[in-house]
Amino acid sequence: MKHLRKKNPGFHLPAWSLLLVSLFLLLRGVGHAQSNVAVLRKDLKKDFGAVGDGRINDQAAFEKAADFFNKRAQTPAGTAPAVLAIPKGVYLVGRQDAAGKGSDVLHLVGCRNLTIQGADSASTEIRYASGLRYGSFDPGTKKPFEAPAAFFTDPNYAGIVGVCLSLQNCENVAITSLAINGNSDKSVVGGHWGDTGIQLNYDGIFVGESRRITLRGLALHHFGRDGIQVLNHLAKRLGDPLTENIVLENLTCRYNGRQGLSVTGVNGLRATNCDFSHTGRVVIPSLGRALFSNPGAGVDLEPEGGFVQNVRFDNCRLVDNAGQALVSDRPGNSHTTQNIVVNNSLIWGTTNWSAWVTQPYFLFTNCRIYGAFVHGCRADNAAEATRFVSCTFEDKPYHGQTAYGTFAFHSDGAARYMSFTDCRFVGTYNYLIWAIVSKYDGGGNPDTASFFHLRRCTFLYDYAQPTQGSYDNLQGTVFTGPNVFRDGPHRTSLHHTNVTLGNGGASGSTVVRAPGSLQLLASNCAYTVVAGLDIGRAPAHSRDSASVILGPGNSMVINDLGWTVTELYIGPTSKLVLKKGASLEVAAHTKVTIAGQLIVEDGAYFYTDPSAPVTTVGKGRVRLAPRAIKGRRPG
Structure with a gap:
């Protein structure tokens, strides 16, 4: 019997491989089809009848x-990409009915x-018409009406201009290359409406309940209320x-x-190379004053019924606002x-605080903060605290006008866990810092x-006067780390x-940790130490040291207030150095513990009250140079 030759089975892909290949081809086809979807293009002039000559109203x-x-x-076509082109020109908008009620110019709902797109912000402008009413007006006479009550919200008196570009429930919408001019200096301004100022719609752009919105290359100015408002309640x-x-x-x-x-609500906002300045600076000729509503800020981050989180500003400018440059106020103990x-932003307060922050989780990095920063968060933990890294605080004048505040930084018992790393405080006219701690926690102990x-x-200290x-x-x-006061x-x-x-409410409330130093070298300074100075206590590593250096001509007095323990403590690897002409006076009943070194150089003064016990521990010692002076400095 002949042997039958087996047929060559050929090459067969396993079933799972065929499935993967089929899936790849399917996805490739879908992606290819999507990339070839035609973009719908519409032109505001050609398709919708706009004129853009600055005279005819194009609302x-x-x-x-x-x-x-x-x-x-x-x-179904609504998911395909589309472009609304706004050619070069000036597009006059804005109209009100007899009751003074205006409507939004471009009100988009559910668009994706x-x-x-304009041509560019220099040649494409949407401009509001002159003479629009904003504020409270008598419904009979149509004349401005100033209500006697501070809180006034009668809708019959409301003069509303509206919002220029409004995005509601939209996704993946971009607005680019436009100037949007509210023309508020040519409006007719009535009396106050709302809780403060005029709280009625007269905004450049409103974003509500929307995702993936891009605003790029825009110039928004002269609106009665906000240039841009973002109010999302999508995050739960x-x-x-x-x-x-x-x-x-x-x-x-x-x-x-x-x-x-x-x-007032967002989860994920990034502003880059933006300018939020000169709020509340437009003078209305008929009023003889500026159009201003509180808070009158460059930027206001203030949640209303939701959350503001994952927000970042890079290379932004917040300058010369009538209110704070940046405000984020915290009602009660809300989170x-x-x-x-x-980051890397200029924050400049000229007639008000540079920034007013009490909300948690704020980090400032590489910022120039001119004019007084105020408050800070009363944080429950270090993560919530207001933090500054590589920032400069300075009372730098703005076009000859002194920056706001009597200090470059001002926190009056408001903050907890606040930190400054690699920061500079510069005084040219005013003092540098007013930092007051909360004296007691909930249990009556020092906080x-x-x-x-x-x-x-x-x-x-860079003073010319x-x-x-x-x-x-x-x-x-x-x-x-190394810290220094100097000229x-x-x-x-x-x-x-x-x-x-x-x-005075907390013992040991000035601490120099090891490794670290405090060099007090600025000229002609008098340091009053209240409730103790602690230098290098319990270093984390045995070789870590701490030091305080009191520069020539400077004085330090360590006071005992009678109701708390006051101690000058110098740790075993640490030192306090008095340079020539410096003086240290330890007041009555102050405890002095020296485990390291107290060094008094030639020409320096060292005085301890007879009732102030001086104790040396271990290798601790007081080193008096031959020409050191044991006594009070004259005068």
Whole structure:
């Protein structure tokens, strides 16, 4: 019997491989099909009848465009990309009925994958008509009406202009290359309406319940209320992983009435190269004063019924606002903000605080803060605290006008766990810092969590004239790394400067940790230490050291207040050095413990009250140079 030859089985793919190949081809086809989807292009002039000559009112053309895209959004075609082109020109908008009620110019609802694009912000302008009424007006006479009550919300009296571009429940919408001019200086302004100022719609752009919104290359100015307002309530909690990706790039919001940018709800917003300045600076000729509504800030981050989280500002400018440059106020002990970063930005307060922050989780990095920063968060833990890294605080004048405040930094018992790392404090006219701790926690004990933590910080006295104000005050401070008080390069006035270190309610409230140093080298300074100075106690590593150096001509007095233990403590690897001409006076009943070294150089003064016990521990010693002076410095 012949052997049958087996047929060659050939090459067969396993079933699972065929499935993967089929899936790959299917996905490739879908992606290819999507990339070839035609973009719908509409032109505001050609398709909707706009003129753009700055004389004929084009509001109807914008409303037709909004109606078209809103209806399209309800159809299957609404997901395909579309562009509304706004050619070069000046588009006059804004109209009100007899009762003074205006409507939004371009009100979009549910739109997706839409780009609204001008030619550029220099040649494409949407401008509101002159003579629009804003505020409270008598419904009979149509004349401005000033209500006798501070809180006034009668809708019959409301003169409403509306919002220029409104995005509601939209996704992946971009608005680019436009100037949007509210023309508020040509409006007719009535009396107050709302809780403060005029709280009625007169805004450049409103974003509500929307995701993936990009605003780029815009110039928004002269609106009665906000340049931009973002109010999203999509996040249900802090830490919600689904972010909204609101992007602001290369835009300006200037000369608006209430805010340049108002964020009352968002999870994920980034502003880059933006300018939020000169809020509340537009003078209305008929009023003889500026159009201003509280808070009148450059940027306001204030959650309303939701959360503001994952917000970042990079290379932004917040300058010369009638209110604060940046405000984020915390009602009660609410927890409604998280992960707010302000980086490489200019924050300049001229007639009000540079920044007013009490909400948690704020981090400032590489910022120039001119004019007084106020408060800080009363945090429950270090993560919530207000933090500064590589920032400069300075009372730098703005076009000849002195920056606001009597200190570059001002926190009056409001903050806990606040920290400064690699920061500079520069005084040219005013004192540098007023940092007051919370004297007691809930149990009546000193609140050490309210101490200010300074790491590698520099305090520059750069005065050309005597300082204005009272004195520098650091009531509870922990210094780590090298810290220095010294003269600035332009100092010509060597007037006497008083500095208070410590808090009578908390023992050991000025601490220099090891490794760390505090060099007190600025000229002609008198340091009053209240409730003790602790240098290098319990270092983490045996070789870590701490030091305090009191420079020539400076004085330090360590006071005992009678109701708390006051101690000068010098740790085993640490030292206190008095340079020539410096003086240290230890007042009555103060405890002095020296486990390290107290070094008194030639020409320095050292005095201890007879009732102040001096104890040396271990290798601790007092080293008096041959020409050191044991006694009070004259005068």
